Amino acid sequence: MKISLEMIGVQTTRQQVDKLKDRPTASRLWSTVAQIMKAETLRCFAEERAPSGAKWKPLSDAALRSRAYSHTKGARKRLKRIRGNQSAAFKKAMGGARILQDTGRLRASISANHGAGWAEVGTTIKYAPTHQYGDKRRNIPARPFIGLSQSMRDRIQATTRKWLEEGV
Numbered sequence: 001m002k003i004s005l006e007m008i009g010v011q012t013t014r015q016q017v018d019k020l021k022d023r024p025t026a027s028r029l030w031s032t033v034a035q036i037m038k039a040e041t042l043r044c045f046a047e048e049r050a051p052s053g054a055k056w057k058p059l060s061d062a063a064l065r066s067r068a069y070s071h072t073k074g075a076r077k078r079l080k081r082i083r084g085n086q087s088a089a090f091k092k093a094m095g096g097a098r099i100l101q102d103t104g105r106l107r108a109s110i111s112a113n114h115g116a117g118w119a120e121v122g123t124t125i126k127y128a129p130t131h132q133y134g135d136k137r138r139n140i141p142a143r144p145f146i147g148l149s150q151s152m153r154d155r156i157q158a159t160t161r162k163w164l165e166e167g168v
Contacts, residue, residue: 026116029163033156034112034119040152041121044145045107048099051147056099060139100131100143110146121146 040051048056101107109123123146134142 027114029160030114030117030119032159034114034121036152036155036159037119037121038110038112040149040155041110041146042107044149045101045110050144051149051152052144053149056143057141059099100145106131106145 044051050056106123106125106128109125109128110121111123112119112121114120130138130140131143132146133144134140
């Protein structure tokens, strides 16, 4: 899954970018844009929110319990027999659950790529689209983590404007 950014705007700006994208420093511009996109995507994980700023739906009780048991599996049988879900280890595992970050694999897979005139951010994890768009059959809500936030747009605009003004 990937989301690409394409520069669309006033014709003169487009012509300037086309002229300048073959210069040796153009690669630095698009590399910077790609890194901005990646940083903003990782910020979505840290703040547990969509690029639009909307908070992700919280984990269901079943998901919290499942995670807590998997993180306390060495003591699972003993915990159930003695106190059920009331042990300190179980409560700690339930309270520390981060949305979309059980193992950290999805967040760690976010990568950025760029070339002459383009930049993209994405992941190769097979289950990423399920979390990005949701799955009604399995009752998994959409928790978008890749997209263009206003903050990302502003940073990319400022970076591109500075690069064009300097004419590097």
